[in-house]
Amino acid sequence: MSFGLADSATMLPFIKLPGASLASSSTVDFGGVVGTFLPLDVHRWDHPEHGQPFVNYSGCIRLGELTLLATLGSAIHGEVEQRCEAQLVLPYLAGVNIFTIERQTYTFRSSCLFIPAARTRFQLQCSQCSGIIISFPPESLLPVANAIGGPGFDSLSLQVALQQPAVLSRQSDPRRNRLSDLLMETMAYAERCMAIAGAVNPMLCLDDLIRRLIVMLLVPDLLDPSQESEPRSEPFVHQALLEWLLAHLHEPISLSDMEQRSGYSRRSLQYAFKRHFGCGPMQWLRQQRLARAKALLEKPGSHRSLLAVSAACGYLSQASFSRDFQARYGERPSRVLRRNRDHSRLQGLGEEPALS
Secondary structure, three states: OOOOHHHHHHHOOOOOOOOOEEEEOOHHHHHHHHHHHOOEEEEEEEOOOOOOOOOEEEEEEEEOOEEEEEEEEOOEEEEEEEOOOEEEEEEOOOOOEEEEEOOEEEEEOOOEEEEOOOOOEEEEEEOOEEEEEEEEOHHHHHHHHHHHHOOOOOOHHHHHHOOOOEEEOOOOOHHHHHHHHHHHHHHHHHHHHHHHHOOOOHHHOHHHHHHHHHHHHHOHHHHOHHHOOOOOOOOOOOHHHHHHHHHOOOOOOOHHHHHHHHOOOHHHHHHHHHHHHOOOHHHHHHHHHHHHHHHHHHOOOOOOOHHHHHHHOOOOOHHHHHHHHHHHHOOOHHHHHHHHHHHHHHHHOOOOOOOO
């Protein structure tokens, strides 16, 4: 790679991911990548540094309704037209990015740029084309925002934010700085899942987490406890919610699902679980899944394999299941399974297992 991109390519998610990465040696090829994976029509795509070679490395994955396109390469000037979705642009290297949307110019380096879903042409000038573009249907954010805000949340602030382009400055609001970092960390985790298992386990609900972070980037006041809509009385965990969670441990369950079913906001749900169980709702959910796995492994006469047990409790990777199980119970699930089978075999022979 040229101009010192070799080290950067190993840091940016999806760029080096087998089966998801592409290399372009011309603006035509790179324009084809953008037009193929994002809902954008590329009308002009130029390399302004004449006489210098053009190079670009891209990687793209889909998470539910989200498209995540990482790009790292030479400077680009272009004109594109949106089709139907909104985009969030997260720069990676400290180049200068200039977007002109509806005659308004937006200049940014490390801050995010939100581009609303409006069928309009816009121009861009990137001194170094590096970062991640998240493309998504804007209407998919509304139920997530309602879940985070809880009953009585007025979604007008989000609806307004979804209608206009905006530079989401890290400097002017430190909350956005942390949220942007969390977005990049989440996508790096998605890449690790892809590299290990070839897919992102839907049980992780990473698409929901990314949507939640985008919502809070657009409306950071949702992080403010003064925005709570419930009364200040102590929230409790509804038994109906717990019963529903226990009945669906084998299915993907997101934090937004829990908020919607409980009727609590993000903060109240976290407080209720912390108060009654000593942990957050997602940690409690993981504990219940591991407890279910332990019960299956210890079930008399069970012939389930370790892989079948881990899959039944929401794990796509047997390695991650074994790691979490050992951290929770102090021994590997394979040992529990072997002990149970030895016990069942000895009982079948009419023998008593030796005391250890």
